[in-house]
């Protein structure tokens with residue numbers, strides 16, 4: 001299925017992220033607030049460039065804490081970037097365009113239970129977006145259609161149910177229906193299946209693929225599961241400590257990785273089942289966005305450095321001082337590594 | 341769980357608690373030192389024969405099981421005996437004093453809930469602002485302050501001759517003042533102001549703190565972020581999603597508190613000579629008037645149980661996870 005990727009998404013980029021930075025000050029809680037800000041700043045997203053084309057599915061993969069959720073939220077305008085630019089449909093996103101953007105780009109969360117107001121019926125939840133944007137047309141017809149498109153049939157049967165009365169998989173379908181009701185051009189999904197039973201994961205992924213095929217939706221799927229990226233994505237972006245270190249066609253990246261980090265992730269794939277959420281897979285200190293190493297941020301853990309190969313090639317100094325930028329090594333396949 | 345089953349379970353639970361309180365109430369007043377007849381006799385220097393007669397009247401010579409059966413039967417028939425002090429049925433005495441307390445507790449509960457919730461909501465919304473910090477400090481101080489102390493300060497500041505003399509020193513109405521019409525209502529209002537304010541201040545802090553933390557909790561939830569991501573304005577997010585969900589624990593707490601507020605009114609009523617159940621309890625303790633105390637104790641316990649039941653019902657009503665069958 002992954003091989004479907006190449007032909008897709010050639011309608012030009014819908015979403016472009018340019019040199020985006022997001023940081024969190026170390027302020028925590030009331031006490032620290034009263035005592036003044038502490039000096040530690042977490043650079044959760046630290047210079048990200050990323051594009052998503054029309055009708056394209058991009059998977060954003062990386063270990064826990066590397067900044068995937070923060071990037072997704074910054075794209076949605078939910079956290080304020082420190083710098084950088086987000087462009088939508090070729091134009092920079094400005095404050096006054098935000099409302100329109102929030103109709104065209106919808107977000108789906110990891111935990112469908114938390115993403116639905118427990119005191120609202122399914123009808124109310126799905127209709128909310130329609131009301132916010134004052135979408136014209138019969139509300140119940142639109143809600144019905146959205147529920148049916150999300151695979152909840154017959155839709156009327158779900159109208160008056162509360163989220164706790166349906167299964168986890170159905171709940172995620174309700175969330176997706178809430179997004180579809182607004183006829184979005186793009187969906188940003190933050191780990192949309194990782195909280196679901198293994199048995200329904202496939203169904204939800206199949207639904208997302210179907211929506212792309214039917215409506216030409218673009219999808220940015222955040223995941224720590226490379227197996228999932230392989231299954232659904234046209235392109236894969238691998239993130240490490242706030243930066244994209246490798247990005248390219250899914251098959252190319254996952255079968256012929258170029259970055260030492262991606263290689264390491266893929267080496268442990270069979271045992272870990274493709275899931276990167278567990279314990280750290282690499283030697284060395286776990287990455288910490290408050291203390292980002294200079295030069296190549298991966299160098300303290302890089303197998304090429306540890307094996308001495310980088311030294312052989314005379315690259316040690318560069319690894320520690322010069323930030324590697326993304327370079328196109330193979331067609332549409334970019335890597336940020338001095339050795340590639 | 342079905343709505344009906346939830347309701348039944350809660351009512352049964354309340355009934356069990358009530359039964360326990362009845363039994364406890366019986367033994368509590370039997371293990372107190374000296375029997376009521378002796379105490380009464382000591383106070384009035386009655387001859388031995390009179391004491392025997394009193395004991396017979398009160399049924400104190402019957403075997404304990406028999407006494408219990410009598411007590412249970414009487415209680416169920418709302419017959420709580422004759423007050424020593426007032427020489428009238430306990431039920432009647434309590435009835436004569438219940439309305440001032442209902443008025444005081446009612447006004448204080450509504451006032452503290454409304455103001456407390458508003459402070460909590462605004463503080464959470466403007467988290468970290470000057471208002472938030474100020475109200476947080478204010479809430480903690482009033483929450484920690486003993487009611488009688490707060491009451492005395494207000495009394496000295498606003499009622500005493502060394503203070504502003506804006507309000508009367510105590511009682512519920514001016515003796516010999518208007519007994520009906522608007523003038524009467526205004527008179528009662530003037531008397532109610534300080535005791536109600538004391539209780540409101542005492543309760544306010546807790547409600548504000550709970551509402552604030554409950555709202556902050558809810559505001560991190562994904563459905564709030566979802567609503568924001570869909571373009572809902574911040575004030576609407578608060579009104580439509582955050583506040584209704586945050587109200588759940590707070591309103592439950594307010595209802596739960598109601599029972600304690602009734603008995604907690606004792607100190608405030610004493611400070612302001614407010615002729616309600618609290619003051620009556622103090623009078624009954626001083627006598628000591630066992631039948632009256634027993635009746636009051638039962639009433640306070642029932643108030644707590646009923647408040648509990650109300651809290652459960654509100655919770656069940658507000659939370660669809662419980663409500664829907």
Ligand SMILES: Nc1ncnc2c1ncn2[C@@H]1O[C@H](COP(=O)(O)OP(=O)(O)OP(=O)(O)O)[C@@H](O)[C@H]1O
Pocket residue numbers: 024025042044062063064065066067068069070071224289
């Ligand atoms: N609101 C916040 N305040 C402070 N630090 C934050 C905040 N949100 C995220 N961070 C920090 O930013 C870094 C990136 O977090 P983020 O949630 O984006 O990672 P992630 O890749 O989504 O991880 P996961 O796979 O666990 O979801 C982490 O170090 C995290 O501690």
Ligand code: SF4
Pocket residue numbers: 260261296297298299302303304305310315319324336337338339340
């Ligand atoms: S740039 Fe150097 S340190 Fe960084 S990943 Fe490549 S080889 Fe490793």
Ligand SMILES: [Mg+2]
Pocket residue numbers: 068069070190
């Ligand atoms: Mg995340």
